[in-house]
Amino acid sequence: MRKNIVAGNWKMNNSLNQTKTLIGDLIVELKGVELVNTRVIIAPSFVNLQEAIKGTENNEIEVVAQNMHYAENGAYTGEVSAEMLSSIGIKTVILGHSERRAYFNETDEILTQKVTAALANNLDVIFCFGEQLEDRESENHFNIVEAQLKNVLFELPTNAFKNIILAYEPVWAIGTGKTASADQAQEMHSFIRKTLSEKYNAELAESVSILYGGSVKPNNAEEIFSKPDVDGGLIGGASLKAKDFSAIVKAI
Ligand code: PGA
Numbered sequence: 001m002r003k004n005i006v007a008g009n010w011k012m013n014n015s016l017n018q019t020k021t022l023i024g025d026l027i028v029e030l031k032g033v034e035l036v037n038t039r040v041i042i043a044p045s046f047v048n049l050q051e052a053i054k055g056t057e058n059n060e061i062e063v064v065a066q067n068m069h070y071a072e073n074g075a076y077t078g079e080v081s082a083e084m085l086s087s088i089g090i091k092t093v094i095l096g097h098s099e100r101r102a103y104f105n106e107t108d109e110i111l112t113q114k115v116t117a118a119l120a121n122n123l124d125v126i127f128c129f130g131e132q133l134e135d136r137e138s139e140n141h142f143n144i145v146e147a148q149l150k151n152v153l154f155e156l157p158t159n160a161f162k163n164i165i166l167a168y169e170p171v172w173a174i175g176t177g178k179t180a181s182a183d184q185a186q187e188m189h190s191f192i193r194k195t196l197s198e199k200y201n202a203e204l205a206e207s208v209s210i211l212y213g214g215s216v217k218p219n220n221a222e223e224i225f226s227k228p229d230v231d232g233g234l235i236g237g238a239s240l241k242a243k244d245f246s247a248i249v250k251a252i
Pocket of ligand 1: 009169173175176177213214215216234236237
């Protein structure tokens, strides 16, 4: 059975002290919450990963990275490799976030290299994708999403999908307060599963967790998560407040 996942993408927020405080607060908020078939994930910045791992040692919160470079090592000033992440105990990395695509020119070609490098280094991948507003307005959103999946993931062998979590994040809903309706999320997630089923097989399509991301808040999480093909969320803004994030975890 595929897992439910609530993942907090902290983006470029939180100093070391703020990281420790937020983790402490989260642990308090989540105490006693029964996580049935559910993973809770946080993605602090690179510099705070080790402290976050330390701070979550004795509970179920998993710490993941927000990005990595595709090269093994070398002259890439300012970058972080998969092996470096593994060496501090990171097991999962977010790749393809729309902010990386938009501000750091991450193309499908670059993302293909990143996904390959992550999997080769035994890192699981939370792969993000989603259409822009103009794609949805021109009713091209299904084509765009299909192409994003195909261009980056569809050369992978079947068994690679054991290590991949998908995160559908319509760009127009990220950080805008404008969320996709639960029905829009369900419609796209079901399309994604159908696409996976056609390319691979139905069993694989049913086994992959597909998260929705884009202005998920305590007041809309339950409805979005209630949809059969929505297996959780990738949460930005609301993951920075312990009460909001834990309310979203409880909604799963
Ligand atoms: P948001 O961000 O929840 O602030 O819209 C989601 C994301 O970027 O993953």
